Amino acid sequence: MAGEAQEKEKRKMKSAKKMRDIMTNYYIEAKTAGETGKKVAWITSGGPVEPLIAMDVIPVYPENHGAMIGASKMGGELCERAEELGYSGDICSYARSDIGCSLVDGGPIGGLPKPDMLICCNNICGTVLKWYEVQARYYDIPLFIFDTPFCHTEYADEAKKYVRKQIDEYTGFLEGVCGKKFDHDRIKEVGRLSVEGQQLWQEVLDTAMNKPSPMTCFDAFFFLALIVTLRGTQETIDFYRDLLEEMRGRVAEGISAIPNERYRLLWDNLPIWYRIKWLSEKFASHDACLVADTYTSAWCGSLKYMDENNFLDSMAEGYTRIYLNIGVDEMIKIVLEMVDKYDVDGFVMHSNRSCKPYSLGQYDIQRAVQREKGIPSLIIESHMVDERSFSESQTETRIDAFMEMIRQKK
Amino acid sequence: MEVLNDFYRVAENPYEYSRELKKSGKRIIGYFCSYTPEEIISASGVHPIRLFGTGGDITLADSHLQPYCCSLVRGALEEALEGRLDFLDGTVFPHTCDSIQRLSDIWRLNTNFGFFADVVLPVKLNTESSREYFADILKKFRLDLERGLGVTITDDKLKTAITRYNNIRRSLKALYEMHSKEPGILSGRDLWAVTRASMIMERDDLLVKLSLLKEALKKGGRSGKSEGKKRLVLAGSVCDHPNVYTIIEDSGGVVVWDDLCTGSRYFEGTIEENGNPVESIAARYAERLVCPAKHLSNTARGDNIVRIVKKHDAGGVVFLLLKFCDPHDFDYPYMKEFLDRENIPSMLLEVEDSLPSEAQLKTRFETFIHML
Numbered sequence: 057m058a059g060e061a062q063e064k065e066k067r068k069m070k071s072a073k074k075m076r077d078i079m080t081n082y083y084i085e086a087k088t089a090g091e092t093g094k095k096v097a098w099i100t101s102g103g104p105v106e107p108l109i110a111m112d113v114i115p116v117y118p119e120n121h122g123a124m125i126g127a128s129k130m131g132g133e134l135c136e137r138a139e140e141l142g143y144s145g146d147i148c149s150y151a152r153s154d155i156g157c158s159l160v161d162g163g164p165i166g167g168l169p170k171p172d173m174l175i176c177c178n179n180i181c182g183t184v185l186k187w188y189e190v191q192a193r194y195y196d197i198p199l200f201i202f203d204t205p206f207c208h209t210e211y212a213d214e215a216k217k218y219v220r221k222q223i224d225e226y227t228g229f230l231e232g233v234c235g236k237k238f239d240h241d242r243i244k245e246v247g248r249l250s251v252e253g254q255q256l257w258q259e260v261l262d263t264a265m266n267k268p269s270p271m272t273c274f275d276a277f278f279f280l281a282l283i284v285t286l287r288g289t290q291e292t293i294d295f296y297r298d299l300l301e302e303m304r305g306r307v308a309e310g311i312s313a314i315p316n317e318r319y320r321l322l323w324d325n326l327p328i329w330y331r332i333k334w335l336s337e338k339f340a341s342h343d344a345c346l347v348a349d350t351y352t353s354a355w356c357g358s359l360k361y362m363d364e365n366n367f368l369d370s371m372a373e374g375y376t377r378i379y380l381n382i383g384v385d386e387m388i389k390i391v392l393e394m395v396d397k398y399d400v401d402g403f404v405m406h407s408n409r410s411c412k413p414y415s416l417g418q419y420d421i422q423r424a425v426q427r428e429k430g431i432p433s434l435i436i437e438s439h440m441v442d443e444r445s446f447s448e449s450q451t452e453t454r455i456d457a458f459m460e461m462i463r464q465k466k
Numbered sequence: 467m468e469v470l471n472d473f474y475r476v477a478e479n480p481y482e483y484s485r486e487l488k489k490s491g492k493r494i495i496g497y498f499c500s501y502t503p504e505e506i507i508s509a510s511g512v513h514p515i516r517l518f519g520t521g522g523d524i525t526l527a528d529s530h531l532q533p534y535c536c537s538l539v540r541g542a543l544e545e546a547l548e549g550r551l552d553f554l555d556g557t558v559f560p561h562t563c564d565s566i567q568r569l570s571d572i573w574r575l576n577t578n579f580g581f582f583a584d585v586v587l588p589v590k591l592n593t594e595s596s597r598e599y600f601a602d603i604l605k606k607f608r609l610d611l612e613r614g615l616g617v618t619i620t621d622d623k624l625k626t627a628i629t630r631y632n633n634i635r636r637s638l639k640a641l642y643e644m645h646s647k648e649p650g651i652l653s654g655r656d657l658w659a660v661t662r663a664s665m666i667m668e669r670d671d672l673l674v675k676l677s678l679l680k681e682a683l684k685k686g687g688r689s690g691k692s693e694g695k696k697r698l699v700l701a702g703s704v705c706d707h708p709n710v711y712t713i714i715e716d717s718g719g720v721v722v723w724d725d726l727c728t729g730s731r732y733f734e735g736t737i738e739e740n741g742n743p744v745e746s747i748a749a750r751y752a753e754r755l756v757c758p759a760k761h762l763s764n765t766a767r768g769d770n771i772v773r774i775v776k777k778h779d780a781g782g783v784v785f786l787l788l789k790f791c792d793p794h795d796f797d798y799p800y801m802k803e804f805l806d807r808e809n810i811p812s813m814l815l816e817v818e819d820s821l822p823s824e825a826q827l828k829t830r831f832e833t834f835i836h837m838l
Contacts, residue, residue, distance in 0.1 A: 147793075193800060214603050409532075413564045
């Protein structure tokens with residue numbers, strides 16, 4: 057028994073505590089913004105946060121909060137509050153739980169600080185537009201919509217011009233709400249930090265190319281919070297540097313994320329937040345490590361379009377061409393690259409009823425992976441933070457059958 | 467009113483009609499949603515028809531789309547994969563909701579109808595740059611059409627098309643207004659067939675038939691009785707179920723106006739005829755009643771539904787929502803709240819690809835209508 061505990065201790069991520077501390081401090085600062093006179097903006101997870109940081113506005117992410125609600129298994133209860141108001145149980149469970157939470161200040165941290173403004177970028181979905189309209193009415197505060205035209209097959213010149221113009225409208229909006237001039241020097245620095253943070257995050261994820269992998273995608277789901285919420289700060293860079301060092305140390309010492317990595321898998325879509333532990337244990341019991349995912353890499357996937365020396369201009373393209381704002385064929389290309397890059401034996405797709413832009417098209421992606429790479433795939437259906445939608449026994453049976461297929465193939 | 471038969475024939479058999487049209491040498495482009503700039507397609511000499519879901523079972527589409535995708539999107543794909551749209555020479559997808567957005571990708575990768583275009587419209591319509599972008603993207607669409615179809619779309623052709631569509635929209639609106647004034651002149655199902663056929667029929671022929679219908683209505687139309695019927699407004703996305711109108715009428719009500727994209731949202735707004743034609747087409751969309759997938763203001767649709775009810779002296783609103791339609795699902799609670807504030811009763815009817823049984827629907831409508 058002592059040996060087992062030691063084993064477990066060895067595998068534990070040392071950076072986890074630091075990360076929790078940073079996030080706790082971040083939420084304390086956000087929740088006491090009223091006392092410090094700082095403004096709070098709610099912003100969508102794929103939204104351009106750097107101008108907020110440059111203006112000393114505290115960015116708060118209802119989606120990150122949604123993930124916390126889900127992980128605390130409080131999603132169902134808060135979703136129900138929204139449903140009582142007439143919201144359909146079919147819509148996004150992040151939105152439902154957030155709308156419910158605004159009413160009762162519930163959830164794991166007693167609700168989010170009241171926003172002074174809302175920044176909605178539709179590069180992740182059309183749902184955020186509707187959700188932020190709901191909150192703009194509820195809190196009666198200004199809403200800025202950063203409209204990033206969908207890139208089915210191209211990033212058209214017309215879109216380029218439009219998005220670039222909106223960056224100036226965005227900074228103008230912030231000047232109005234904050235009552236001060238936009239700091240063009242500061243944004244250069246924030247932009248540089250943002251790009252560096254994204255590069256480090258990609259390097260952290262890349263360590264999963266090692267066999268055995270020092271981390272799983274479930275770890276990535278956890279460590280993701282900083283690149284989402286505090287992108288553009290030195291703190292994020294310092295943290296990811298340490299995390300990268302820890303991962304590299306693990307690789308050097310041969311510490312794997314799961315005890316016996318025999319099979320390597322790729323995850324698609326958002327996490328099922330209330331089942332992270334269960335799923336990671338379930339797969340580990342089959343000696344399967346989910347080494348990578350299409351979700352957490354979305355926060356560094358458009359680095360190729362970003363220029364740290366010309367941040368504001370290049371962020372237009374960077375934010376418009378993120379993973380969810382591109383056509384299914386381009387997604388297929390990225391998934392196929394990931395299959396090779398991380399050398400995986402199988403593909404696990406979360407068919408997420410909460411997220412249509414991520415989920416519709418999955419069947420075509422699944423077929424392409426099957427055709428091009430010949431690896432088995434599995435589809436698990438749920439609503440990402442509404443635990444009422446999850447069937448454990450059904451999922452378990454399907455995972456077992458899927459792993460049996462993988463075993464036979466390898 | 468014999469002219470009604472022509473509308474019914476087209477509305478109920480749109481594919482048959484399209485195939486006949488095709489035989490006469492017309493090229494046909496199918497489109498989704500009322501944000502498609504039909505004028506530009508029409509000016510290219512190609513005939514635009516709107517695509518809807520399917521009346522039949524959905525099987526082939528199931529291997530591309532999850533069951534939690536709306537029946538309109540799944541049904542449209544089913545029609546394409548089943549080969550029932552073989553008369554199409556192309557398809558156009560304007561950017562609206564997340565589901566249509568992904569349908570466009572799946573359609574592009576799995577079907578082959580020749581011409582294909584995404585018209586990636588802005589989602590907000592209330593800023594100068596978004597309106598400018600709207601016009602820019604329509605100009606791009608005009609070039610895409612010219613290149614893809616090997617045609618030239620001159621300003622003159624665009625102006626002719628704009629006049630044609632302004633006339634169609636004015637006529638449809640006039641019919642709605644005549645019907646709102648005297649609901650007995652046409653049944654709800656008649657009006658459904660007329661608007662539906664308007665999105666399918668050869669448009670010059672349509673204009674002739676619309677004016678014939680107007681003349682017939684001036685002479686009294688169906689001369690049905692509508693006294694004592696409760697006046698209602700129907701709100702939602704598309705109405706694929708003409709039975710809804712009939713059952714409402716059998717239950718003592720009558721739909722006098724709507725906020726549907728196969729209804730008033732299709733015909734509201736006139737295009738300026740003397741300006742730059744493409745910019746004028748774009749300008750109409752910024753003025754027109756907004757679909758929930760677009761942003762005009764935080765309260766545009768709530769304010770509007772109240773305005774419609776008051777203007778048409780209606781007693782209540784029936785929300786007809788397609789299951790899994792996110793944009794409408796998000797708007798429903800606040801629109802209901804706006805109505806509640808004005809003491810305007812409303813009821814919600816959520817439908818999948820088929821309606822609930824007639825008896826069940828009748829009971830629900832009767833209960834609602836008696837309450838008014």
